[in-house]
Amino acid sequence: MLNIIRKLKKNRAGATAIEYGLIAALVSVAAIGALTSLGGSLSSIFGVVSTNLADAATAATAAGGAAP
16 A cells, blocks of 8 residues: 555656646636737727728718729
8 A cells, every 4th residue: 555655656747737737727717818808909999990991981982982
């Protein structure tokens, strides 16, 4: 029984895999948090761009055709 415990104590591969898993989880949480906070800003920027493009298309159509 003591031999098994000694072997488990010496085996560090499992601990390394767990550490890599924890690091990956932490990076994922940080990425999700950053993208969530940037999501609102990006949405509003794309909304402004979309509105400006729609206004430009309307103005081009009203002027008699698309710009060259």
